[in-house]
Amino acid sequence: MNHLLMIVLAALGLSVLGGCAAVRGGYESAPYRVVRVVDGLELRDYPQLELAETRMGDGANGGxxxxxxxxxxxxxxxxxxxxxxxxxxxxxxxxxxxxSASAAASLPKPSDPSVSLASIPGGRFAVLRFSGGRSRDNEAAAERRLRERMAAAGLQPESEPIFGYFDPPWTPSFLRRNEVMIRIAASKS
Known part of the structure; x- marks a missing residue:
């Protein structure tokens, strides 16, 4: 009986893990090219990214x-x-x-005046992955690790950090893919 219970629990656990990965895998991700990996951080070249954006003043869920x-x-x-x-x-x-198929000129105008269309210019970014839920402490720790590794590699930041979240809220925090990225000068990398 215990053996059967263990098999059922293992199968259930694998189903949950597979379901989380499948949800993330079902969406297009922002395109980039990894230039090199330095001490666990990736140096990536991104094209210009088009965004719909809004303030987070009402909390993350409002935005x-x-x-x-x-x-x-x-x-x-x-x-x-x-x-x-x-x-x-x-x-x-x-x-x-x-x-990626959406050119800035082809994007429809938002009906909500608190939503606007914007661009992030293309360039080179230092990027570090981290897991866990979204919190100030988690973001601060990830940013600190990224800045430490950038300094050790002689990379100078040219922007404030941008945090990227890839998973839906029901994904267990230890399975979440999050990233912090900071623009750097292409000539320094």
């Missing part, structure tokens, strides 16, 4: 809700736009990366 409504038709063309990953957060703002 997420406004952006979700934009991509599900609350826009001038009532057009649905596919969800992508990661959800980006920087300086009190949250952004959804628009699908």
């Amino acid at each position: 997420f809700g406004r952006l979700f409504r934009y991509i599900t038709g609350n826009n001038a063309q009532e057009r649905h736009i596919p969800m992508t990953t990661p959800v980006l957060m920087q300086g009190g703002r949250m952004g959804f990366v628009m699908p």
